[in-house]
Amino acid sequence: MVRKNLKIFFLLSLLILFSSCLDIEPTYQRKNIESAIKNLCKEEYNLKVEVEEAEDTIWIYAPFNNLIDEKGELDRKVTEEIGDIILSLQRVILSIDKPPKFYIFVASDIKKTGADLILIGFIPDLVKFQLRFISRGEFLQRRYLNFGINPQALGDEKGYHIKKFNLDLEHFTALIIGQQIRRVFTSPEYKEYFEVKTAEAGFNSQTKEFTILIDIEKKKYKPHLPKPFEEALKTAQYYICKVYKLKNFNSLRIEDLDSGKIKVLSKKALQELSFD
Structure with missing residues (x-):
């Protein structure tokens, strides 16, 4: 990790130095x-x-x-x-x-x-x-x-039917989480074993809570298949805590409609969650 960070710092330093030397506008x-x-x-x-x-x-x-x-x-x-x-x-x-x-x-x-x-x-x-x-x-x-x-x-040449808004990183991350969960269970490797009925994620700006709702039914048995609830947690932790390192949230709530399982984790609990 230290070596990787040093490499990134070195590359960024070179870019900054190169740009400043050339005075690129x-x-x-x-x-x-x-x-x-x-x-x-x-x-x-x-x-x-x-x-x-x-x-x-x-x-x-x-x-x-x-x-x-x-x-x-x-x-x-x-x-x-x-x-x-x-x-x-x-x-x-x-x-x-x-x-x-x-x-x-x-x-x-x-x-x-x-x-x-x-x-x-x-x-x-x-x-x-x-x-x-x-x-x-x-x-x-x-x-x-x-x-x-x-x-x-239909007939909209100017894009009037699209409501424009300013997106924030929390809502974007929720979109990516839901999309990635769907991708896993509809991938060629797993699509014959699962039926994805629902896999959505969201973010509540008032409560600052991420929410994940899944309904993924197993159709066929195969050893070592991913577990939807655990996969959703892994995906959420990866994008919230590791990729985008978000701080402006309080909790994560995940609900599995297929199993009826519900879990709520605080920010600290999600950051410290281990899947070993």
Whole structure:
């Protein structure tokens, strides 16, 4: 751990020294972040997007006529265009004087299905990935992806059906926890052994309590399968205490609808929890 920390410190020191020696100025300014992203998408890829800043969260909305193809999958051309938009977003974020904390990208099918594709990322994670402090696999796990049908998206070229808000790290972490639990039990390795009915996590800003609700039923027996309740606890501790090292919470409440088991842990209890 000490060696790893020293390596990180050494690399950061070199980056700071290198930047100061070259006197590198940021390409973009925070006050112009909306126009910077819109112009880059338009000028380099001929793509029209709507961009709106909500405190420390930057929202990007992209309307498409056919987000989904005949097979119910993302259209290939649209997938490439989404990649171009995300690349433009990253170029601005990584070259700006005061980057926001979160980006939320929404792509909507405004002609046929009303589908919404939502991608949420924590910008410090993007920076860590670019500096190779975290792997590509870890980086992808730290991005929240959601897909759903919203009839209000039909005909909406400006993104009016999307309510913009400022995201905080606690609510983002809850999204990642729920997503990761679902990923584990719907993965190719385990999907034939489990049925995921519910796996959601949330955060109450008033009580400062994380909540996890799971309903994961075992369909087939196999030795050494993960236990849903324990896996949920491990996932929560990993992201709350180890990845994002959150301090602004009081407790974690986890409920398993399949077994009826409920457990509440204080911040200290969660931090000290051992699975050995």
